[in-house]
Amino acid sequence: DRATGTALTPLNPTEVPVDAAIGAGVIDDNVLTALLPAIDWTETTDVLVPVFHSGKNETAELRLRVTGAQTVEIPAGSIDAYRVEMAGSDTPIVFYVESAAPHRLVRVEIVGAPLEIVRVN
Numbered sequence: 001d002r003a004t005g006t007a008l009t010p011l012n013p014t015e016v017p018v019d020a021a022i023g024a025g026v027i028d029d030n031v032l033t034a035l036l037p038a039i040d041w042t043e044t045t046d047v048l049v050p051v052f053h054s055g056k057n058e059t060a061e062l063r064l065r066v067t068g069a070q071t072v073e074i075p076a077g078s079i080d081a082y083r084v085e086m087a088g089s090d091t092p093i094v095f096y097v098e099s100a101a102p103h104r105l106v107r108v109e110i111v112g113a114p115l116e117i118v119r120v121n
Contacts, residue, residue: 007054018057026050026059029089036095037103041082043069053089062088064095072096072106075120081106 001023007016027035029051039047046065053060068083081096092111098104108117 003052003054007057009055016055016057018054020052020057020059022052022059023050026052029053029062032062033095033105033108036084036097036105039064039097039103041066041084041097041099041103043082045082045084060088062086069099070096074106074118079106 001021002019003022004019007018008014009016027049032049032051039045043066046063048061048063051060051062052058063086065085065087066082067085070081070083071078072081080099082099084095084097086093086095091113094109094111095105096107096109098106104119106119110116
């Protein structure tokens with residue numbers, strides 16, 4: 001029910017002291033992408049996910065909302081996916097999650113950055 005210790009932020013490495021109460025169901029923000037396949041994705045999915053930001057020593061809610069469906073081209077081929085916008089963090093992110101189970105993460109776009117992460121197989 002409590003997180004204590006220190007966190008190291010990746011940009012301009014800074015050690016942040018951590019001492020915060022953590023409620024039931026709160027997840028570490030760094031594990032979010034690993035948990036995306038566990039969500040029951042549909043064209044109307046709109047969920048709030050309670051997270052703990054260790055680099056800020058605070059809890060928050062991230063909103064994951066499907067904003068459309070499209071075919072995504074990746075090295076492994078064409079995959080039907082949901083476009084999922086994440087709001088509530090300093091950096092808006094768009095996830096493309098395979099519309100068919102097991103809802104694997106296909107692509108990640110960091111809004112405003114010349115970077116994307118793409119599944120290759």
